[in-house]
Amino acid sequence: MRSWLLDYDPDQCNIAAALSIVGEKWTFLVLREAFNGVRRFDDMQRRTGAPRQVLSNRLARLVDEGLLHKVPYREPGQRPRSEYRLTEKGIDLFPVIVALMTWGDKYASEASGPPVVLTHRDCGAHVELELTCADGHVLNSARDVTPKPGPGARRVA
Amino acid sequence: MRSWLLDYDPDQCNIAAALSIVGEKWTFLVLREAFNGVRRFDDMQRRTGAPRQVLSNRLARLVDEGLLHKVPYREPGQRPRSEYRLTEKGIDLFPVIVALMTWGDKYASEASGPPVVLTHRDCGAHVELELTCADGHVLNSARDVTPKPGPGARRVA
DNA sequence: AAGGCTAAGTCTACTTGACAGACTTAGCAA
DNA sequence: TTGCTAAGTCTGTCAAGTAGACTTAGCCTT
Numbered sequence: 001m002r003s004w005l006l007d008y009d010p011d012q013c014n015i016a017a018a019l020s021i022v023g024e025k026w027t028f029l030v031l032r033e034a035f036n037g038v039r040r041f042d043d044m045q046r047r048t049g050a051p052r053q054v055l056s057n058r059l060a061r062l063v064d065e066g067l068l069h070k071v072p073y074r075e076p077g078q079r080p081r082s083e084y085r086l087t088e089k090g091i092d093l094f095p096v097i098v099a100l101m102t103w104g105d106k107y108a109s110e111a112s113g114p115p116v117v118l119t120h121r122d123c124g125a126h127v128e129l130e131l132t133c134a135d136g137h138v139l140n141s142a143r144d145v146t147p148k149p150g151p152g153a154r155r156v157a
Numbered sequence: 158m159r160s161w162l163l164d165y166d167p168d169q170c171n172i173a174a175a176l177s178i179v180g181e182k183w184t185f186l187v188l189r190e191a192f193n194g195v196r197r198f199d200d201m202q203r204r205t206g207a208p209r210q211v212l213s214n215r216l217a218r219l220v221d222e223g224l225l226h227k228v229p230y231r232e233p234g235q236r237p238r239s240e241y242r243l244t245e246k247g248i249d250l251f252p253v254i255v256a257l258m259t260w261g262d263k264y265a266s267e268a269s270g271p272p273v274v275l276t277h278r279d280c281g282a283h284v285e286l287e288l289t290c291a292d293g294h295v296l297n298s299a300r301d302v303t304p305k306p307g308p309g310a311r312r313v314a
Numbered sequence: 315a316a317g318g319c320t321a322a323g324t325c326t327a328c329t330t331g332a333c334a335g336a337c338t339t340a341g342c343a344a
Numbered sequence: 345t346t347g348c349t350a351a352g353t354c355t356g357t358c359a360a361g362t363a364g365a366c367t368t369a370g371c372c373t374t
Contacts, residue, residue, distance in 0.1 A: 013272060014261025015189050015254065021265070023182065025332085032172050036304060041351055051333050056352065079341035081350065089264055094299035095256035095286050097172065103250055104171025108178070113308030115170060120290035121303045127296065129252050130287045133277035139284060142251035146278045147193060151270030182361075198322060208362055213323060236370040238321065317373090324367065331360075338353065344346085 021065050022093065026050040030058050032097055034068065034090065039083035059084055067093070098129050166311045178222050179250065183207040187215050189254055191225065191247065196240035216241055224250070255286050 022028065029048040038044055045055050062068040067090035070082040098118065105114040118127040131139040139145060179185065186205040195201055202212050219225040224247035227239040255275065262271040275284040288296040296302060 013186075013189065014265050015257050016186060016261075017265035018257045018261035019182075019185055023185065025180065028176055028180065029170075029173060032170065035299065045351095052352070053354090054332065077342065079350075091299045092263065093256075093260055094302070095288065096253060096260060098288070099250075099252040099256045099286075100172050100175045101170075103253060104173075104175035106249065107246055108171050108174035110309055115166070115307050115309045115311065116304050117307040119303050119305055120292070120294060120296060121301050123290060123292050123294060125291040125294075127288055127290050127302050129256075130289050131252065131255070131284055132287050133280060133284050134282040135277070135280050137277060137280060137282075139277060142192065142248045144278050145251070145284050146276050147273050148276055150272050150274040152267055153272045199320090202322095208364090209323065210325090210363095211361070234371070236321080315374100319372080320370095322368090325365085327363095327365105329360100329362075331358105333358080334356100336353105336355080339351090341349095343348080 021061075021067070022096075024058065024061075026054055026058050027062070028097070028100065030055070030062065031067075031086075031090065031093060034084065034086050035094060035097055039085060040081070041084075044084075062090070065089075095129060098127075102129060178218075178224070179253075181215065181218075183211055183215050184219070185254070185257065187212070187219065188224070188243075188247065188250060191241065191243050192251060192254055196228075196242055197238070198241075201241075219247070222246075252286060255284075259286060 022031070026048060029050065030044060033044055033047050038047060041055070041059070044050075044059070045052055048055065050058070059068065063070060063084070066087055068084045069087050071085055072080050073083050074080045101114075101116070101118075119125065120127055131142075131145070133139065179188070183205060186207065187201060190201055190204050195204060198212070198216070201207075201216070202209055205212065207215070216225065220227060220241070223244055225241045226244050228242055229237050230240050231237045258271075258273070258275075276282065277284055288299075288302070290296065
């Protein structure tokens, strides 16, 4: 099979665009902790294990790109500091994190089972990602998906 | 909010484990092309833009980790070569790719719209990722999800 | 059999990024 | 005024990524 996609320009792919923002080594771990409710530099540093400078750069980058925003806070008897909170743009990356975690649980998990499970806040039931189509079908595999050129597709010269 | 997760060991996180396999710079682009049906070294190289040696290393790594497998083929009048095909383990990463693409389409897309759309092979309708819970609710946001310690959770010393 | 072509790499020199560990700064506290 | 802590920055070192030239194996033509 030689895909029709070979005729289209891979440079415009939004996966590459997304990766240019979140594809750096520590970024996902920072986001993971952000979703876990970690907001402070030091907690981040301890939990991700990222070198402080790298963490500093990544946080700044994520703030720059609008995935996190800085909120000043002040503990009693302390100077004012900043904490980092997810914006909508950041929160919208949640499915990526969930997908990675699901895959990791399936293929890289220790025998004892996953260390973290996601539950529905309202009913407590397990949360999962599903591939569905607009007609309401649930797809079981990537094999049920056909990629097609979208409105922004551009042929290669 | 200081999350209970601070008491648990981040090192065992399966996101990190997943990233240690697929978190390198070019890996997702290689997988993207694999899902697009690209199987041959040269097509991969042209479409991802990865330097040949890097591509060579990534493909070898992905084969090593069992996400791709090599299948020999032979074009008429050519010597035998290998093509790279996704295994089940590789195919199971599809949700990650879809999630990245969806996010990229929303936040990094050019005005003209997404270059690629995913459709259900059987009915042709748009394919999307949904967060659902085991009770059948569809969740609209990461805010509706509560992470909890799973069976494999381990407290930090 | 000599020369040429192509796929799939390897090799080399250069550049960028990651890293540990020391240093800096601002505010509070004794 | 000295010390302490959070949240960084600075510095020198070392690993990884990169472009582009080079290599190897098989096949084809003459």
